Amino acid sequence: MKIIQDVQTLRERLAGAGSIGFVPTMGFLHEGHASLLKQARQENDVVVLSIFVNPTQFGPNEDLDRYPRDAERDQKIAEAEGVDYLFYPTNETMYPLDMARVTVRSGDDVLCGASRPGHFDGVLTVVSKLLNVVRPTRAYFGLKDAQQLALIEAYVADYFVPVEIVRCPIIREADGLAKSSRNVYLSETERAQAPGIQQALQQAKQALDQGVPVETVLDRTREALQFEGTTIDYVEAVDYPSLRPVTEQTTTILLAVAVQFASARLIDNLLYTRGA
């Protein structure tokens, strides 16, 4: 595995490389990222992993400075998963001029976007840059960040970016908690509460299977997420991947939740296809 910091060198290495699978991350890799890398390894000649804690997707009161980092461990995981090139740019490399940003016009006023203004502008800005740098055949994103994935798919379609976006399933701990770099922040008590999120989503799935109306399911899910010392950021259902309100025409419902613990904000979701 080669670790590369600059764009020119990466491009030289990738010239004529055959099919390229790309996994963009902010590092502090866990089994969720590893599953993306495994799939990229199976489907492409070359695998590129990027690690870049993108400052423009953090709000002024968010956790950029304390975002967890472990470069050595990340490299070991990348090596073990058969990554060919680890792209490790600096802020100056990714934002040489920072003269323009991608600004989202629709789909960022719900779910995480509602409480994180500008977050998805930052995500799409950096993803569009990274896709131009790597020019992959396929790029892999997890359904954990379902809104991010939907917006990236929409951006790629809207801007004719020549890449195939691959949707990858949420990877969970044995007790159901969705893997996240932010899980390390949780106290022991919080870590014991956190699997309740997935349990609430499983109950929601059963209720939807039984034909319970979406609004009722959302109310029940809100009740189920009343953990001591936490607050609910949102419990919402939207059409997927349009992120518009659920209507009778909706085939796939994204039921997404965010719970604010004292030490971390956790998200999880259920992608529910009606009649499937």
Next chain:
Amino acid sequence: MKIIQDVQTLRERLAGAGSIGFVPTMGFLHEGHASLLKQARQENDVVVLSIFVNPTQFGPNEDLDRYPRDAERDQKIAEAEGVDYLFYPTNETMYPLDMARVTVRSGDDVLCGASRPGHFDGVLTVVSKLLNVVRPTRAYFGLKDAQQLALIEAYVADYFVPVEIVRCPIIREADGLAKSSRNVYLSETERAQAPGIQQALQQAKQALDQGVPVETVLDRTREALQFEGTTIDYVEAVDYPSLRPVTEQTTTILLAVAVQFASARLIDNLLYTRGA
């Protein structure tokens, strides 16, 4: 020459095409565009011309609806200049979702940008889309729209777009008036006044050659541009291509002017390299 309206067909035609020269325009072609096409023809295996009157770069009070169009004449010119593919998309083709825009953060608060808020956001949005559609080896832009060219060059650098941007000189009428699709709007009297713009710029060049300070040159140029019935939109000097204020370190000065005639707003400029 093939006329193509959809992205998929264009991409199929361009697959494995060798070097691609691309000239994006809003149509109503004149000798300025023809000069871009000639250069593209000389330097590339395949030449693509796009004609698309981009709605997002027009302000609410601007001339989108009455922007001049002449598809038949444009096709003849394109054919004569050896264009291989004329890409003629609809609004729906270029904005399938319109879910995100490119937003300029610096360099759009001077010159044309100051009086046309959002104009360069629209320009960069459509140019970034067109570059993704065509994926050219080289794209050709005229120095007539010097601010546009500088911002496109900055965008391409900032976003790692794999294309060479080629700067092409301003093409003028015999009497010095810069060629523009908007010149057709001019009344006879205005058409007689309009070459005064280039004369004022030539006087500015001589003054700069003689070491006259930039501020004095700007004042003199403002005086020289007092045509009856017109108003000066701006007369400004900025560093090129940064578009920042001129300092002692500035090598190349962009002295740019915009004059509002009753029937059209005309722009012109002088790119002045100190000591050259």
